[in-house]
Amino acid sequence: MQKSYKLSILYYLVFTLLLISSAIILFEHKIGFSFTSVLEYYIGNEEKFIPAQSTLGILKIILPHIFVFGLISMVLLHFIVFTNHREKKATLILIYVTFITAILEIFTPILIVNGFEFFAYVKLLSFFLFLLFIVYISWLLFYSITYD
């Protein structure tokens, strides 16, 4: 790979970290990181004047995220193909779990508002796991570009 492309990808990784940081701040500000706060955000709380969300309302919010999560995952994962990790079985597992956690993160709110409150835990877990996988993929790319 050309040095200029490597430079470009390194900057992309920095942007990715910035995007993750903004996602964590936004999640903390709008929803919160506790089981109760996630539940309240989606199913509402009359005492705190928090309105409940509808399935269609959630669909409107997640619509751009469906495309964005897929795109970010695809772009980062496809760079892995250019590294030494391409042939490893762990890379295939990483690709599977990244896309699966992204899907869980996006669609669990629909289950929460339809009575499956347990999925508030899944929402939180998948949010952090997805970000963790993105950071891990970024680290793999950074390491490959810098040292391999």
Added chain:
Amino acid sequence: MKFTLINNIQNDKAMSLILKGFLVFILLYLISDILVMNSYFGISIDSVAITLFGNEEEYLDPMNEAAFLEFWHTQIFFIMMILLTLNAIFIRVANRSRNILTNLLMINALLSLVFLPLAFYLSASFVALYIITFFTWHIVAIYMIFYSFWRLNAKIV
């Protein structure tokens, strides 16, 4: 990103045309971005400051934190995707100054995205730095578009 592997893009008329079309769209996005920012957020120090902090004399409310964070989050995503694709085309067709311009573009874009929350949360003095870096990366990006367009029309790339 198949175009990064083609040896002579100029001879590949279909790929050359696709890239030119894409460059036109990036240019339209950047121009529209400035126009929309001018209308809804501001592109001068005073107008950005009024959007972020409000103005008591004109009874204008400051931007609320949730709206700001959503705006910032969206900006990061669009900028990173646009600059990655634009830069990939530029690197493929440019002969020299690739690293200098890549650094100039990316560092200014990153700084503009860092100065924005610093202005909102820490100090209004970061607004000026945000405006400077915002325009710098837009100008560099527009230069890259025109340069790439010109190179794609050259005989040998």
